Amino acid sequence: MPQIRNVAIVAHVDHGKTTLVDSLLWQSGTFRDNQDIAERVMDSMDLEREKGITIMAKNTAVRYTPDAGALAGEEVKINIVDTPGHADFGGEVERTLRMVDGIMLLVDAAEGPLPQTRFVLSKALALGLEPIVVINKIDRQDARPEEVLNEVYDLFIDLDADEHQIEFPVIYAVARDGQCTTELGGEMTDLRPIFDAIVDTIPAPKGDPDAPLQVLVTDVKPDNFLGPIAIGRVVNGTLKVKQRVLLCGREGARKPAQVTQLFVSEGLARVEAESAPAGEIILAAGLQGIGLGESVADADDPKPLAALSIDEPTLSMEFRINDSPFVGRDGKYVTSRNLRDRLMKEGEANLALRIEETDSAEKFLVFGRGELQMAILIEQMRREGYEFAVGMPQVITKEVNGKLHEPYERATIDVAEEFMGVVIETLGTRKGMMVEMKNNGGGRVRLTFEIPARGLIGYRTEFLTDTKGTGLLTHIFDGYRPWAGPITHRATGAIVADRQGKVTPYTVVNLQERGQLFVGPQDEVYNGMVVGENARDEDMEVNATKEKKLTNMRASGSDNFEKLNPPKRMSLEEAIEFIREDELIEITPNAMRIRKRHLDPHERKRAAMARKQEA
Numbered sequence: 001m002p003q004i005r006n007v008a009i010v011a012h013v014d015h016g017k018t019t020l021v022d023s024l025l026w027q028s029g030t031f032r033d034n035q036d037i038a039e040r041v042m043d044s045m046d047l048e049r050e051k052g053i054t055i056m057a058k059n060t061a062v063r064y065t066p067d068a069g070a071l072a073g074e075e076v077k078i079n080i081v082d083t084p085g086h087a088d089f090g091g092e093v094e095r096t097l098r099m100v101d102g103i104m105l106l107v108d109a110a111e112g113p114l115p116q117t118r119f120v121l122s123k124a125l126a127l128g129l130e131p132i133v134v135i136n137k138i139d140r141q142d143a144r145p146e147e148v149l150n151e152v153y154d155l156f157i158d159l160d161a162d163e164h165q166i167e168f169p170v171i172y173a174v175a176r177d178g179q180c181t182t183e184l185g186g187e188m189t190d191l192r193p194i195f196d197a198i199v200d201t202i203p204a205p206k207g208d209p210d211a212p213l214q215v216l217v218t219d220v221k222p223d224n225f226l227g228p229i230a231i232g233r234v235v236n237g238t239l240k241v242k243q244r245v246l247l248c249g250r251e252g253a254r255k256p257a258q259v260t261q262l263f264v265s266e267g268l269a270r271v272e273a274e275s276a277p278a279g280e281i282i283l284a285a286g287l288q289g290i291g292l293g294e295s296v297a298d299a300d301d302p303k304p305l306a307a308l309s310i311d312e313p314t315l316s317m318e319f320r321i322n323d324s325p326f327v328g329r330d331g332k333y334v335t336s337r338n339l340r341d342r343l344m345k346e347g348e349a350n351l352a353l354r355i356e357e358t359d360s361a362e363k364f365l366v367f368g369r370g371e372l373q374m375a376i377l378i379e380q381m382r383r384e385g386y387e388f389a390v391g392m393p394q395v396i397t398k399e400v401n402g403k404l405h406e407p408y409e410r411a412t413i414d415v416a417e418e419f420m421g422v423v424i425e426t427l428g429t430r431k432g433m434m435v436e437m438k439n440n441g442g443g444r445v446r447l448t449f450e451i452p453a454r455g456l457i458g459y460r461t462e463f464l465t466d467t468k469g470t471g472l473l474t475h476i477f478d479g480y481r482p483w484a485g486p487i488t489h490r491a492t493g494a495i496v497a498d499r500q501g502k503v504t505p506y507t508v509v510n511l512q513e514r515g516q517l518f519v520g521p522q523d524e525v526y527n528g529m530v531v532g533e534n535a536r537d538e539d540m541e542v543n544a545t546k547e548k549k550l551t552n553m554r555a556s557g558s559d560n561f562e563k564l565n566p567p568k569r570m571s572l573e574e575a576i577e578f579i580r581e582d583e584l585i586e587i588t589p590n591a592m593r594i595r596k597r598h599l600d601p602h603e604r605k606r607a608a609m610a611r612k613q614e615a
């Protein structure tokens, strides 16, 4: 067996992890020179490629032969785990860390450490993992690598790193060009210094290949042909194909199973293996029923590992059947049965989400960690041909010592000084507390807030408007605290269509002064559909299909048509941020419409009255 090193690449979102993996793959000779390989090749899901972010952690492995050091001339297998940087997937990263013996912490040379940097580093340090720090993107115009390195040291100290951990190697890199150096200002070379740091700093995995089998399962992914694939680390013993094992569940359940197929990573591929010794990262089929963070043990001499705790959801969202008048226009699956089956399947395959049925057959609750996670499920379902509607995300509250508590987030905001005032004021009204303010130089400040998760729902769009698109906002779950009281989520009302038909240019001209429209001429609308945002904080019902008599139009209207403002076409994430409790988003394969929950105006009024009485 070759020497093994197991390393996870961790960082805040967009700091360049997947790009670095590309370069490591190329330089380890995984691809032939003329091979046509997509950029950010590890981001292999459609949605990952479109959004340009990593959604799921993924494994790869490369071979490297160091020139010098204790292992000079010896080939080392390096298992690399690329992790997502977005906070919604923090739980997955936390589990992933249990597979490895060290981390490569990437920090953007301009942005410096951000909330997810802090989160992953704190978890890695607590597990005693060996860190390597890579200050990436030193080619950026606004790079400030020395300062950023100091901020990284501050972060290690702040997180109580021990003396040994703080002596991490530092490498400055331009991941995109596959170049790095160990001395700022020194000559840039290929990535050998990074490979060498991995081999020298990260310890070989411990564990006894001859001991009774223990495999820690950190992830389970569906596979159409093989069934669920368990991904994890052989902690002790040796896992063999066809081996009879015992699945050790979280609550003490024990279930016999047999490994039908066993794989290890080699480059981008998973290759079949006869056996995998302690220290290897494996993918195994046949372990139906194993859950995240649970373990697989020897059938004859079971020694289960302690199950990993998994994140409690902090957010829920209602998924319900589509009952708009346009139902079935372009979707294949529209019934409550279709919706139920699809969601239940998701709940089984995607263990980061939990699905609950409700007292109504038409309505389900999906529990998870964040809006992006929900948006990804919605997007996948619409592509598969489903029609349904979703409600506003709700935070999950709980009682602690008889008092109502709600999830809080730690938000970090990077803005030009001129926008500081408006940000502080707005977050104040959303019950945010500023806990830190730091001048980053260059006219930018970094503000840190502790804020109820509720206060951030719907804030991003407003934030981008307030900062003219230049602000940076990131946040991360920060525990439960006492309920902060009412928070206004949106200060505007809705413009609601009062009948079905096609939108006319005439109504657009008339309505666009009242607020921002979401529809343009020829778009079809229905009674109860939200066609725009009313600048005033009240709903306004309109006839969006009104025609002006042709004679009058010639007199006054014709030149007006040139003044038609384009409609605002929201992205799914924007729509999720926008809607209020009494609104839904109708999702179909080709359309997304915002609507009132109650399409009938009388029912709507009744519901509004009932809500007022409750409050």
Ligand SMILES: Nc1nc2c(ncn2[C@@H]2O[C@H](COP(=O)(O)OP(=O)(O)OP(=O)(O)O)[C@@H](O)[C@H]2O)c(=O)[nH]1
Binding pocket: 011, 012, 013, 014, 015, 016, 017, 018, 019, 020, 040, 052, 053, 054, 055, 083, 084, 085, 086, 136, 137, 138, 139, 140, 173, 174, 175, 176, 177
């Ligand atoms: N200027 C510059 N840009 C880089 C460098 N490395 C990566 N980028 C860019 O940074 C962006 C994000 O890169 P990714 O590799 O997707 O970042 P990531 O950390 O994997 O992102 P998530 O997985 O979504 O957290 C891309 O547009 C890259 O081209 C670099 O060294 N210099």
Ligand SMILES: [Mg+2]
Binding pocket: 017, 018, 019, 043, 053, 054, 082, 083, 084, 085
């Ligand atoms: Mg990535």
